[in-house]
Amino acid sequence: MIYRSGQKVLVQGITGKQGTFWSQKMMEMGTSVVAGVNPKRAGETHLGVPVFASAVEATKQIPCDLSVIFVPPMLARDAIVDAIDAGVGCVVVLTEHIPAQHVLEIHARAKRAGCRIVGPNTAGIVTPGEGFVGIMPGHNQNIFKPGHIGVISRSGSLGTLICLNLTRAGLGQSAFLGIGGDPMIGTTTRDALEALDRDERTHAIAMIGEIGGTMEEEAAEYARTMKKPIASFIAGRSSPPDKKMGHAGAIVTGGRGGYASKREALEQAGVRVVDTPHEIALALQGVYA
Structure with missing residues (x-):
């Protein structure tokens, strides 16, 4: 992928x-x-x-x-x-x-x-300096540049923002994997995490999640086994429970799939969870420092 x-x-x-x-x-x-x-x-x-x-x-x-x-x-x-x-x-x-x-x-x-x-409902995949497939602005060198941070995102717009911040921070990306925002997708957050873990060009990972579903909790199980550092941002922190927000998959029931559940699972797996998208680049700059 x-x-x-x-x-x-x-x-x-x-x-x-x-x-x-x-x-x-x-x-x-x-x-x-x-x-x-x-x-x-x-x-x-x-x-x-x-x-x-x-x-x-x-x-x-x-x-x-x-x-x-x-x-x-x-x-x-x-x-x-x-x-x-x-x-x-x-x-x-x-x-x-x-x-x-x-x-x-x-x-x-x-x-x-x-x-x-x-996908479905993906913005596509990008490998800066090599090519892209989809509707991400992979051709824009102000947003994407070759580097060693692998980026996973359900959201194309949030993924673009994170990649922009990484480029401005001088880090760049090894690959961008847009997994899609629908409730039934073919490539999960965990699948993408495993792919980037195997990728020799990827030294650290930015994982952008959203409330709804359990993909981030399931990805956390694999993150426990990884040596590559991961920084994550979860969108939807202030969303009301039991209400569908944004993507078709963003619905929370019974606490599972909610912001607190995802953050707790990721932090227990050793993932650095930040409060704003801007902090992803700062957290990963610290890794290289």
Whole structure:
């Protein structure tokens, strides 16, 4: 799920407004976008790459390592299944509001096929200096620069803010992993934490969580085994209980998934939990000092 230079990217929905804009930005940064999908424009060339009727047809001619989905909610299931059937190893699903029954089917099919789903409702993944896949401003060198801090975030906007602060602090990032804000996502906080723990370029980790769900508590179990330092910020500290806030997954019931529960679990695992996003960079500067 960490993008590496040279990995080939398929853009499903490449000819749409957003698909076109972000494909151009990905290419500008160095991402190897090699093909696109739009059944109505198959056989054409768009942004200098061939457009195919399906992912299956595309990969028959051009092997692809990742696919990114710029497809509306009601069509997303078919596009993702197409990528899975094409043998793509990782599918970055930007789309939100995909029907729950479709999401369940997608995850089941991906698991059987050994395909990694990032999202739904993710902003994407970034490896500064190499490329990005999605709608994060990976091309903006004021926000992203090569470094050794791995960043995990459910929120694209909060993740962008943290990366900006890390860059201004002179630290930079080894990778940004946007796991997505939906309640049923294919890559969890723990999954991302494990990936960054294995990554030799990552020396420390910034973990941005939110109230709702139990992903941070589950990630804390793995954090206990790690030697790499972790600093975390949990959004939603002042949110009222039993009320859905922001992302579809941000709902707290019975204390589990609440701010206090997440903070306690992380701190007991040795994670430095800060009160504001700005303090993430300060905490990690202390690690390097």
